[in-house]
Amino acid sequence: MENLFTYPKEISGVIRKEEIMRYLDKDGGFINEEEIKEKLSQNINPSPSRIREILRKSLSIQTLDPDETASLLNVKDRDLWEEIFATATRVKKIVYDKRIVTFAPLYCSSYCINNCLYCAFRRENTLVKRRKLSLEEIKREAEVLAGEIGHKRLIVVYGEHPTTDADYIAETIRTIYEVKVRTKNGYGSIRRVNVNAAPMSIEDLKKLKEVGIGTFQVFQETYHQETYKKVHPENTIKSNYLWRLYCMHRALEAGIDDVGIGVLFGLYDWRFEVMGLLYHSRELERKFGIGPHTISFPRIEPAFNTPFVQKTNYRVSDGDFKKLIAVIRLSVPYTGMIITAREPKKIRQEMIKIGCTQTDASTKIGIGAYSDRYNQQEAERQQFILGDTRSLDEVVREFAQMGYITSFCTAGYRCGRTGKCIMELLKRGKEAKFCKLNAILTFREWLDDFASDETKEVGEKLITQEMEEVKEQIPSAYPKLLEYYQRISNGERDLYF
Numbered sequence: 446m447e448n449l450f451t452y453p454k455e456i457s458g459v460i461r462k463e464e465i466m467r468y469l470d471k472d473g474g475f476i477n478e479e480e481i482k483e484k485l486s487q488n489i490n491p492s493p494s495r496i497r498e499i500l501r502k503s504l505s506i507q508t509l510d511p512d513e514t515a516s517l518l519n520v521k522d523r524d525l526w527e528e529i530f531a532t533a534t535r536v537k538k539i540v541y542d543k544r545i546v547t548f549a550p551l552y553c554s555s556y557c558i559n560n561c562l563y564c565a566f567r568r569e570n571t572l573v574k575r576r577k578l579s580l581e582e583i584k585r586e587a588e589v590l591a592g593e594i595g596h597k598r599l600i601v602v603y604g605e606h607p608t609t610d611a612d613y614i615a616e617t618i619r620t621i622y623e624v625k626v627r628t629k630n631g632y633g634s635i636r637r638v639n640v641n642a643a644p645m646s647i648e649d650l651k652k653l654k655e656v657g658i659g660t661f662q663v664f665q666e667t668y669h670q671e672t673y674k675k676v677h678p679e680n681t682i683k684s685n686y687l688w689r690l691y692c693m694h695r696a697l698e699a700g701i702d703d704v705g706i707g708v709l710f711g712l713y714d715w716r717f718e719v720m721g722l723l724y725h726s727r728e729l730e731r732k733f734g735i736g737p738h739t740i741s742f743p744r745i746e747p748a749f750n751t752p753f754v755q756k757t758n759y760r761v762s763d764g765d766f767k768k769l770i771a772v773i774r775l776s777v778p779y780t781g782m783i784i785t786a787r788e789p790k791k792i793r794q795e796m797i798k799i800g801c802t803q804t805d806a807s808t809k810i811g812i813g814a815y816s817d818r819y820n821q822q823e824a825e826r827q828q829f830i831l832g833d834t835r836s837l838d839e840v841v842r843e844f845a846q847m848g849y850i851t852s853f854c855t856a857g858y859r860c861g862r863t864g865k866c867i868m869e870l871l872k873r874g875k876e877a878k879f880c881k882l883n884a885i886l887t888f889r890e891w892l893d894d895f896a897s898d899e900t901k902e903v904g905e906k907l908i909t910q911e912m913e914e915v916k917e918q919i920p921s922a923y924p925k926l927l928e929y930y931q932r933i934s935n936g937e938r939d940l941y942f
């Protein structure tokens with residue numbers, strides 16, 4: 446804590462001591478490393494009956510306590526892991542049904558004053574080609590995403606730099622929401638803009654709230670302080686662990702209801718990090734009555750001129766990745782879980798089965814790459830290298846073949862189903878009902894406007910099946926669903942429950 450606020454002037458102006466201290470409990474922060482290590486060592490060799498009791502608790506959609514999560518993380522027996530994976534799949538089905546949400550990342554600027562060892566955008570990487578999009582360029586990117594590919598949700602991403610401050614971020618969001626493009630049978634627009642940017646002050650977060658931000662997402666990267674210090678060099682804003690740790694407290698205080706937390710897996714021991722995510726979720730639930738809307742778990746990927754990536758000793762294997770995803774699904778059963786195009790196709794398919802609810806597609810992370818046809822996967826323009834660059838059409842088709850409906854629904858936050866309200870609905874398995882209806886309607890829109898013939902064919906079958914289920918399971922909603930469905934088929938857009 447000593448050197449927390451002894452930065453050069455321009456940096457200490459960003460970090461507001463008071464906006465950290467107000468959340469600190471008497472006994473320090475909510476991440477107590479000794480306690481996490483103790484929980485992990487006290488819960489070794491859990492009995493099968495103990496594990497099954499924990500699985501029953503997850504099935505009732507309750508957040509686990511640290512001893513319970515530590516027990517799951519300590520399972521050694523293969524058959525017991527199979528039970529854990531199967532239960533994670535069931536929990537996901539209860540909360541989210543067969544729905545997958547898709548989005549696209551939109552990188553707006555690669556300028557950054559931080560120096561994170563794992564990132565190609567770090568300030569000392571003088572070889573990377575940097576760019577900041579103007580509002581006109583942002584508009585062009587959004588037009589391609591909404592008008593040609595058919596995305597309805599974006600996550601806008603920025604490095605940390607004075608030229609991309611909260612005012613710029615707010616302007617980019619406003620610009621994106623204004624885009625409306627004619628499509629084959631209707632029009633396309635971006636209906637939810639989530640943000641992944643540096644931690645901000647409450648004052649700045651309110652600016653994002655005002656322009657209608659969806660989820661505010663910041664990854665802690667690692668909850669382990671010594672590792673945090675090592676990978677985020679001193680005299681950078683990001684080196685302040687607590688400024689980052691409490692940014693979701695500030696976001697919730699600023700009125701942003703949906704917050705997303707995450708870890709960059711590969712920096713430190715994965716079991717410790719899963720415990721960190723659990724403590725973070727429980728802290729938000731305890732203080733605000735709202736847990737994380739989403740949890741992300743990127744694994745560290747190769748990045749241009751970034752040798753650290755090859756040197757880390759904590760790389761997470763595919764087998765452990767599956768375990769950590771299942772344990773997160775069971776520990777925080779209501780949360781949305783995001784798997785990105787960092788991961789290759791096969792891994793994405795498998796992880797969606799056991800817990801993930803959101804993914805990106807048609808992904809390009811070069812700055813300006815959606816509208817600039819010549820700017821394809823060029824390492825020197827990107828933060829890292831992607832594992833899966835398939836189109837949204839291919840991904841949607843694959844999901845439909847697996848029995849999952851791609852939802853383009855963004856109704857929740859526009860109807861006030863955010864924060865505490867959505868937590869309750871999710872915990873009681875009620876949100877799945879609204880989502881099922883809206884998934885059908887938005888899928889219909891997307892098939893009409895953007896799908897290839899091949900995807901349309903598989904998609905139509907899935908829609909028929911889903912409509913039948915609604916008729917049986919929620920008969921009271923069926924007539925209105927049918928009415929909306931027909932209006933959408935006639936070219937109306939954006940009708941929702």
Ligand code: SAM
Nearest residue numbers: 563564603604641642643664709745746748829
């Ligand atoms: N600059 C902001 C920040 O650091 O919070 C915005 C986010 S950054 C552009 C998005 C996230 O990408 C980071 O939080 C980090 O977890 C992840 N990331 C950075 N380098 C990566 C790499 N080499 N492989 C995979 N993910 C990486």
Ligand code: SF4
Nearest residue numbers: 557559561564567604
């Ligand atoms: Fe900058 Fe974010 Fe990359 Fe760190 S991870 S160097 S803060 S863009």
